[in-house]
Amino acid sequence: MTxxxxxxxRPNVGKSTLFNRLxxxxxxxxxDQPGVTRDRREGEAHLGDLTFTAIDTAGLEEADDASLAGRMRQQTEAAIQDADAILFVIDARAGxxxxxxxxxxxxRRASKPVVLLANKAESRAVGLQTYEAFGLGLGDPVPISAEHxxxxxxxxxxxxxxxxxxxxxxEEDEFEEPEGEERDENAVRPLRIAIVGRPNAGKSTLINRMIGEDRLLTGPEAGITRDSIGIEWEWRGKPVKLFDTAGMRKRAKVEDKLxxxxxxxxxxxxRxxxxxxLLLDATIPFEKQDLAILGLVEKEGRALVVAVNKWDLVAGEPGKLxxxxEDSEHLLSNVKGAKIVPVSALTxxxxxxxxxxxxxxxxxxSKRVSTAALNRWLTRIVDNHPPPAVSGRRIKIRYMTQVKARPPHFAIFGNQLNELPDSYTRYLVNxxxxxxxxxxxxxxxxLRTPENPYDKDRK
Known part of the structure; x- marks a missing residue:
C-alpha cells in the first residue's frame, strides 16, 4: 500500500538532499545557501521494500502571510495536510x-505520525546536539546523513x-493480477508540456489556473520559481504532465549560481x-529574450505553441492579435505556423x-510521411525549381525518406549535396x-552523398 x-x-537542514536520496x-x-526550495515537489521514493510519495517543501520561517516567506510556509502547510506522515528534519550540527x-x-497540532530526523549526523561529535532533540516532544530522533x-x-x-x-x-493474493485486467503496458502516457518564458510572465499562475488550485507559489516578485516542478493532471480525460520552469533572463545578467x-x-x-x-507577456511580446528561448526550444527539437498571457490587458486594442x-511569420521562421493563443492566467x-x-x-x-509520397513531392518540386549548378555540374537530388519523427527528420540522397546552398535547403524545408x-x-x-570510390582525396 502506497x-x-x-x-x-527550517531552511538549510538538508531536506532537498534527503528528498534526492530517497x-x-x-x-x-x-x-549551501538557505531557502533554495520554494515550491513543494513530489517524487516516487524507494526505501528498502517501501515505495511511497515524498514531498520536498520550503524551509519553515516565521513571516507575515502576505510575504514571500509566508506564502512558502503556506505551501508547506498544504503538504502537511496531504501527507500520511511527516519527516521533521533538524540540523544535528547546529542542535x-x-x-x-x-x-x-x-x-504536533497536525495530528499526523512524525519521524524526527537529525540530519548531518555523520560525525560522532554531534551526539550531544542530537540528544537535545528529545525536548521537541516528537519522539526519539533518528540520526542520519542524507548526503552520505x-x-x-x-x-x-x-x-x-x-x-x-x-x-x-x-497478502499473497495481492500479488496476483486480476483476471481479465490488462497490464499498464497499454496505458496512455501523459503528454509532457513545459511552460517556459521570461521571469514574471505568469507561468506558475497559468498552471495554477489550469489545475484549479494554488499548487505553485506565485506573487508579484520576479523569479519566484526555482525548481522545475512536474504536476500530473488530466484534461478532458487525457493525461497531462505540466512542467513549471524558472524564468530565463539574458545570459549576461545571470550571475547568481542558484x-x-x-x-x-x-x-x-x-529537453x-x-x-x-512559450509564454509571452501581451504588453511586451517577442522581446529579444523570448526569441533566444525560442532558439533553445528549436534546438532541442520540441513542438512549439506560443501563448500570449495577460491578454485581458490588451484585448481592447484593435488588430492586436x-x-x-504577422510578426510571428518572420520571427518564428524555423517553426513557421506555430499556433498563437491569447490567454489570461488571471481570468x-x-x-x-x-x-x-x-x-x-x-x-x-509525431507525424510520419510515406516514402512514396515524399518522392512524388520531391520530383515535382525539383522539376519546378532545380538546384543550382556547381562548377558547371548540376547538383543531383535522387530521392528522400523520413528517418524518424518527434521531430520530423528527413534524409535526402544525391550527388554534391554538400554544395547545396542554404537558401535551397530552406526552400525544401518550407x-x-x-x-x-x-x-x-x-x-x-x-543531406547524404555516397562516397566516391575514385576520389583520391578521400581518407
Missing amino acids: FTVAIIG VGKKLALVD VTPIDRHFAGLV GEGLSDLYDALREALPEHTAAP EKLSVADGLRAV FAEVVV KKLV GDGLDKLLEACFEASEVW GLRETFELPGTPIRLS
Whole structure:
C-alpha cells in the first residue's frame, strides 16, 4: 500500500538532499545557501521494500502571510495536510534552535505520525546536539546523513513503526493480477508540456489556473520559481504532465549560481518535454529574450505553441492579435505556423484553446510521411525549381525518406549535396512544411552523398 511523506524543517537542514536520496535522482536543487526550495515537489521514493510519495517543501520561517516567506510556509502547510506522515528534519550540527521548537508545535497540532530526523549526523561529535532533540516532544530522533546515505536503515524502521498499516507486507493474493485486467503496458502516457518564458510572465499562475488550485507559489516578485516542478493532471480525460520552469533572463545578467542552476533545470525540463509552451507577456511580446528561448526550444527539437498571457490587458486594442500573427511569420521562421493563443492566467480565458493547440502540436510533431509520397513531392518540386549548378555540374537530388519523427527528420540522397546552398535547403524545408502540414514543429533535414570510390582525396 502506497503512502505520502512530507519532508519539512527550517531552511538549510538538508531536506532537498534527503528528498534526492530517497527518489534516487537529483530532482531538487541543492545549494549551501538557505531557502533554495520554494515550491513543494513530489517524487516516487524507494526505501528498502517501501515505495511511497515524498514531498520536498520550503524551509519553515516565521513571516507575515502576505510575504514571500509566508506564502512558502503556506505551501508547506498544504503538504502537511496531504501527507500520511511527516519527516521533521533538524540540523544535528547546529542542535535544536528556537525556530525548530516553534514549528515542532505546528507538527504536533497536525495530528499526523512524525519521524524526527537529525540530519548531518555523520560525525560522532554531534551526539550531544542530537540528544537535545528529545525536548521537541516528537519522539526519539533518528540520526542520519542524507548526503552520505547513512542511517537510512533506521529511517526505514521508523517509517514502518509510524505507519504500520501502510507499510505492512501485502497478502499473497495481492500479488496476483486480476483476471481479465490488462497490464499498464497499454496505458496512455501523459503528454509532457513545459511552460517556459521570461521571469514574471505568469507561468506558475497559468498552471495554477489550469489545475484549479494554488499548487505553485506565485506573487508579484520576479523569479519566484526555482525548481522545475512536474504536476500530473488530466484534461478532458487525457493525461497531462505540466512542467513549471524558472524564468530565463539574458545570459549576461545571470550571475547568481542558484539562478544558473534554476535555468539549467528549466532547460532539462524542455529537453524531456514533448510540447513547449512559450509564454509571452501581451504588453511586451517577442522581446529579444523570448526569441533566444525560442532558439533553445528549436534546438532541442520540441513542438512549439506560443501563448500570449495577460491578454485581458490588451484585448481592447484593435488588430492586436493580427499583428502578433504577422510578426510571428518572420520571427518564428524555423517553426513557421506555430499556433498563437491569447490567454489570461488571471481570468482563465483561452486555456482550453491552449490545451487543444498543445495536443494538435504533439500530433504534428509525431507525424510520419510515406516514402512514396515524399518522392512524388520531391520530383515535382525539383522539376519546378532545380538546384543550382556547381562548377558547371548540376547538383543531383535522387530521392528522400523520413528517418524518424518527434521531430520530423528527413534524409535526402544525391550527388554534391554538400554544395547545396542554404537558401535551397530552406526552400525544401518550407515545401515540406506546407505540403505535408507540419506547422509549428522543427524540421530536421540531412543531406547524404555516397562516397566516391575514385576520389583520391578521400581518407
